[in-house]
């Protein structure tokens with residue numbers, strides 16, 4: 001019995017669960033997606049909240065530029081560029097035998113400074129928000145100060161009285177740990193079994209305490225929460241529920257708007273923008289998608305991608321059970337090479353907030369992510385970690401639509417010719433060369449190009 005019902009009964013009411021249980025790649029276009037005007041209120045946050053987060057990141061820019069000189073190129077604003085990927089698009093069309101209309105682009109969060117993944121958005125914003133609250137309250141800082149003063153022994157001694165705890169599959173821990181340690185916080189990262197050794201080593205080199213678990217992400221998070229609950233000086237970064245993480249991610253949209261405009265790309269209802277976002281617990285893709293919906297309205301169509309072994313958000317939204325169901329409840333093992341996406345139970349906050357704002361969800365096998373990793377390198381010379389490839393097949397899924405999705409949302413072939421498809425590449429730049437060579441070798445072997 002699964003949540004009081006037999007598996008057969010689940011298959012009868014929710015046929016796609018069969019694909020999920022059998023680890024088949026699958027796509028689900030969300031019939032409940034609703035116009036932004038009706039659905040944006042579900043989130044309980046507004047454009048003002050996003051603007052506040054954006055202003056905070058601007059206040060911290062002078063500090064970041066000093067503490068992390070690699071951010072100097074953008075004056076202390078942590079941002080990635082976009083690039084067209086026509087050769088990859090061509091190779092994909094050939095691989096799947098599926099003609100593709102419109103243009104494919106890549107958003108290179110894989111190359112975000114400081115943390116080398118999308119977590120450099122939400123994770124760092126959350127640490128900065130906490131630091132700012134403490135510093136303002138402790139009269140170390142006022143809102144009009146130049147925040148570069150925080151790069152000082154005095155500030156580090158002040159923050160050294162406080163702790164930060166987080167549970168992570170790797171990248172969130174990296175971003176919280178690197179940022180928190182730079183400010184002077186005592187940071188503890190509770191790492192799930194999926195976390196790569198180099199991520200733990202790197203954190204320890206930054207003076208972060210890393211506690212390792214032999215179980216999955218949910219246990220690591222529970223341990224972090226436990227540590228913080230008994231210690232009033234400890235701030236727990238709640239990856240499942242944090243609004244400040246979510247808002248940090250959402251700031252990406254206003255910046256993307258400027259980048260697309262600078263590239264001469266129009267986004268409106270006749271020039272739709274499809275965005276493919278790899279999803280773990282849901283905070284990063286959820287926050288980015290929320291920002292995108294505020295920025296582009298109904299012209300943007302957001303689609304989440306998950307591993308076949310960890311389809312927690314698809315399962316949660318499709319059944320309407322959200323965080324009350326885990327993939328393990330259905331016997332799905334949550335074991336995937338896409339360590340950034342190895343989450344068995346989705347964020348209840350994100351699933352409920354975003355369920356009418358997201359156009360669809362699909363799953364990708366580990367073998368496919370490795371193959372696409374090698375294809376990305378061969379075609380476009382971009383080296384990404386496995387999780388970051390999950391968005392690549394999204395354009396295929398949309399074009400292969402067998403659920404009447406495009407008709408339902410009112411897009412004809414003229415609009416599809418004018419569409420932009422943006423693959424959110426969520427991480428990879430910090431992967432050590434040796435590890436990347438292993439990924440590439442595996443991918444090339446699967447592709448038959450070894």
Ligand SMILES: *Cc1c(COP(=O)(O)O)cnc(C)c1O
Pocket residue numbers: 117118119171172278279280281282283284285340341343385387388426427428
């Ligand atoms: C964390 C992560 C994601 C997904 O973010 P969630 O907030 O867990 O949904 C995607 N890709 C990479 C590389 C990540 O580290």
